[in-house]
Amino acid sequence: MKDPYSVLGLNPNATDDEVKQAYRELAKKYHPDNFQNSPLAGYATKKMAEINEAYDQIISERRAAKKNAESEYYDYNAADVQNNSNYIDVRSLINSGRFDDAEMILNGVPVEGRDAEWYFLNGVIKSNKGWLDEAYGCFQTACNMDPSNREYNAAFNRIKNSRSGVGGYDRGGNFVCCTPCDICSGLICTDCLCDCCCNSF
């Protein structure tokens, strides 16, 4: 078993706040939500479990020592699985990572027989392949066909979030960078400074 402090990247005399902060940052990085429908999900979940375990161990050790420290961690529940699925075989293929086979079965469904779940599962497969644009279209169609389904809505919202510039560029938001105006004002400032030291001109 690894040293819990090294898992969190801390040394053993870190304060409680530092432990919490380190835990939060790692949890943000490895949180399975970032890797939904991605082949890295397994790796991230494994890491997340390690971090949770290390954090729990540190916290319980400290609690035993102080008896009043609080434990707090992100609780991750897998998305609700539909019980009345029409595509149980496809879902189990997806869960075991056999996306090509799952895709082949889905492609066999005639166009007029394709329901909301078909589009949702197709979106999951496309997303795993990295075909983000088609995945977006599929989740959108699934939500339009069945607007009340929580599973489809969760997938669609996640994809909408990524598209609207969390970490990317959002036209409406602020972005710190240099505009022509900044350059001009920069030059004016430089000029003023020049005047300070060489007052001959």
Add this chain to the structure above:
Amino acid sequence: MFGYLRPVKPELKVREYETYKSAYCGLCRYIGMDYGIISRLTLSYDCTLLAMLIMSLKNESVNFSQKRCVLNPLKKCCFCLSGGESYRFAGAVSVIMTYYKFEDIILDSGFFKKTAAKLLKLLFYRSHEKAKKAYPEIEEIAKTMVTEQAEIEKNKNAGIDPSAEPTATAVSRLCMLIGSDDDEIMILREFGYYLGRWIYLIDAADDYFKDKKSSSFNPFVNKFKKNEELDNLEISDYCNATLNHTAAMAVSAFNLLNLRLHKPILENIMNLGLAYMQRKCLFIDKRKYLERSDANERSV
């Protein structure tokens, strides 16, 4: 499709900026040493990122030295000279990819551009042969990419995802070559895939109006062909959303990498550089381009 992966300079510390510059100069020097002076022209920001990423993952110790610049002998530049293997790899990628870029231009351009590309290709012939011998795996990746791309472009209505696939896969396979254990290789595969996809898509979005005018192949033109009612801003917004999503996937894989060196610089490129480039290509340059073409039309 070169030159889109850059750091945002105002957000770098001075020493980070100096390090980046010396890695750039160091790569230039290694390309010069390995493939001759003409091949130095293939130097790009993208391959600098690749070299720095390898140095960072392998923790190759860095030392700096000052030498004169070839292009401007009056200037003394700082060179980051360690990390020989990472420079050699990035240099080979640079030479081979440039060679195939010409091949691509020859396939789908007009007479004058085609002739120019043929001449340039001849010029790079020998360095390409040398790189091919040293790194046959890179050669194979580039060749597959070009043939698959040509195959897809035969379909004049190809969608965004299939069009981006060959570049994404090629970058993914390149990145996998630099991984050292299974976990790292798996992360690099995802990272490379989305980075390659981002590079392809930003290039396509950047050339949108040019390709639309000359009716060259462009997945975004294919996508919006049917919706004539969309205005340019809406199109830019759609491209931006696709790029955001791709960048977000690349960044979440990137965050899992164990970076031992140059971390702030690489983070700057991934977290700010990509977004900045999207803004520049989709909302600043594009507006300028449209204003210019409007003015031309009015004067005619």
